[in-house]
Amino acid sequence: MMVGTLRVRMRVREARSLKDKRQVVRSILDRLRSAFSVAAAEVDCLDEHQVADLGIALVGPEAQPLHRQLEQIRDHLRRHPIAEYLSGQITVDRVLD
Numbered sequence: 001m002m003v004g005t006l007r008v009r010m011r012v013r014e015a016r017s018l019k020d021k022r023q024v025v026r027s028i029l030d031r032l033r034s035a036f037s038v039a040a041a042e043v044d045c046l047d048e049h050q051v052a053d054l055g056i057a058l059v060g061p062e063a064q065p066l067h068r069q070l071e072q073i074r075d076h077l078r079r080h081p082i083a084e085y086l087s088g089q090i091t092v093d094r095v096l097d
Contacts, residue, residue: 001059003093006055006070008088012049012084025052028054070090
């Protein structure tokens with residue numbers, strides 16, 4: 001079994017408070033979950049009102065399809081109209097049986 005992860009840092013330019021940021025982050029995470037069938041959560045920078053670190057994960061039998069799907073997600077996030085994509089790292093690893 002393979003596990004693919006994508007860690008993304010985004011800037012929520014319009015956020016003036018944590019409440020503003022959480023509204024945007026919640027929308028991003030909900031869309032990722034429904035469009036790509038992945039597990040997604042905010043994983044760091046929880047107290048910064050303009051920066052969000054997101055973690056996205058999925059599992060499958062082969063590495064290449066996971067990597068392609070994570071690249072699609074990364075490209076999707078780069079086009080987000082409100083949150084600016086700052087950086088991202090894709091990792092695909094075999095889980096020991």
